[in-house]
Amino acid sequence: MDYQSTRSNIKTDSVHAVLQGLAPDGGLFIDPSIEKISFDWKKCLTLKTQDMAVMILKALLPDFKGMEDLVKQAYSGKFETEELTPLVKAGPFHILELFRGPTSAFKDVALSMLPRLVTAARTQSGMKQEITILTATSGDTGKAALEGFKDVEGTRIIVFYPDSGVSEVQQMQMTTQEGSNVCVCAVKGNFDDCQRGVKQAFSELRETLKDSNYSLSSANSINIGRLAPQVVYYFAAYRDMIADGTIKEGDKIDFCVPTGNFGDILAGFYAKLMGLPVGKLICASNANNVLTDFINTGKYDRKRPFYKTDSPSMDILVSSNLERLLFLASGKDESKVSQWMKDLNENGEFTVDEKTLTYIRESFEGECCNQNETEEAIAKCWKENGYLCDPHTAVAYYVADKRENRRPVVVLSTASPYKFPQAVLRALGESEEGSGFDLMKRLNSVTGVKIPKNLSSLEGKKVRFKESIERNDIVSYVMGKLK
């Protein structure tokens, strides 16, 4: 029994935490002794990335059997490089490229692994029911989850994305998805509406489905099986910084992370808790800067305008994974966390106490980047460093570039620029007329940067999913699909 809910003392093991996704009380599963986990981080730094993954996942999800095979099935031959996440130089910064997987977004790192964990958990626990994965996406999770779960036995996946809230390329990626167990549906609303609907489906349908042949789980980063694989690339980046002579073992480095649902950056905090010498984790927000305000003031306030930006995967006002940090920062006080989440739900805000805020600010900083600054950053990074950023990466690049850096900084790069060719072309002062494919080709001819094959091959694929529903109809839609 290693895991517990962030909102009460409901306990379970890592296998069941992955199977359930969300705790029955609405909380997130967390290992409350993560800070004391015994982990030989120095040994980890001597390994290749996939072996690092085995070691880290065994530590974080100790009840899984055969982790070596699961990791191999997840990653071998699926990424552009067997080292998965290359570290490259761009001017004074190191850029950690997390988008070299099957759908060109950083979500691939976790969502290649999650289906392996879910099916292993199903087998290990002797579960007979079919698992339906419900996923809310701001653009990238959906495609990466569909690709990960496509035709995986014993599973089915339903993805909800905000209608006109994702880029044309992202939409094409999802609506053309192949596979016999997949379903994609647009929602007339924003990402938060999708996420709320999915959470509601979990809580309302759990009882209804109890004795049926179906069970629900989640591919969102509320699932610990999604978060754990992301810890790996922080270690990989650190290893590569030692190898290229930037640091010596034991030196601290900072990571600047383009942040939305707080999963990516929280994985960096996990790496720190496991011993990796991390200085600051810099939370970079776009114009939806609710998290950076929170880190700077201790007040989380989602009652603010919602902006649709060029970095749609970060257009989020309710960041689910913050709850795990709040749990640790509050001294593992479930009742405090429950109260804050209740306040957020009912009043749209909560404020943490001084001690909690101090804990958070020991490891985190927050800074934001508005729409114009994002475009400027894309242009600047290209002109000065010859490195082409997507708009999400550009948010982090902008923040890192503006900051006074006392230590080496790794900027996490979370998507291929070819997922957002319109915004990138605009930033470079080029024409943004034409279809998604015209734009990809133009960006390629302007920059010479290669188009990932999974994106160029979308051209001519058949659109399979055209449904669009009202935001309050998510629960009934799921019920309809399960019948």
Ligand SMILES: *Cc1c(COP(=O)(O)O)cnc(C)c1O
């Ligand atoms: C999901 C996503 C993010 C935000 O990551 P979180 O874990 O939600 O904070 C940033 N950039 C891209 C391209 C993404 O897909």
